[in-house]
Amino acid sequence: MTDFDFAGSVRWARFDPQKTLSRRKDDELPFLGDTAEAGQELMLDTCVYIDGLQGRAPDVVADLLDLRLSNHSTIAIQELMHTVGVLDPKHPGTKTAIRQIGTTVGEMHPHRVFAPDPDVLGKGALLSGILCRLQGYRKDARLRALQDCVLFLQAQKLGFTVLTGNIGDFDYLLQLIPTGRALFYRRT
Template identity: 75%
Template structure:
């Protein structure tokens, strides 16, 4: 397990753009091309699973997943299971949703599912804290920012590219760490 470097992290935390980050134009962001292409391994954001289950993922996503090595994060499992926990057990659609999520999680091969180490977790906590401060995030947006930052830094450390439909939050993260690799898409 990688050791967390507190001193380096504190130096990193000194970065302050002195303003709230603004959402950039789509043309300035790394959106999915018009055709799926081979490339680096992917690490899927939870949005990819949810959009797929709800029929909101563009067809190009399935094409890309067929071309590239697909990897999973325990962060996505955590977010999917959180969804199971918040669903109303008395709602008529809950059992179907739970079954779909169960199948999704079971289909993640263990040799392609990665847990973040202490270095990633520590740096992600710092990065999400910076985002929360800069963007004025409150309540559940803070937890979402933490999960996004863990996934982003985990992908960076493993040499993967994050695939996500979460355009706004990953735009902000890329503004703070432009060296990360992300492919964005819009839901249909």
């Protein structure tokens, strides 16, 4: 017997507005300010690691990570390892990128790494299906949507706030599940 509640998940159809969602204005969204503040524990979206490695995260993100507890999803590890797999071994920057990703994953404290449970995986798949249909996502965006939905619901279930630079997709998720929590930043 699985921990997944199929019937309860299907009732999630109530979150389906049955229309395409529009990106809201920035002043309607929870953006990280100029100064980091204490608050809820964070779950980091994969872009936080990548933006940090590429120098695209604003300084306030590092300040925030110094103040709050950071948690990691196996979804982010999966996406980082996918990146390692798709890098061109002949490219001169590949070895450095792989080393940096390896260091990043290696520095994740095991007690701060969480795997989504069957309920989160099932509901994340349903939510991503709704999102893909509403927004007309094509093949490339569908896997990304699935991973974002699972990470978002996992953070919600654990009581964490998702830190992300992926404003568009997580704005849609907040519209579909307003009880979820995300904190946005703009890449530099």
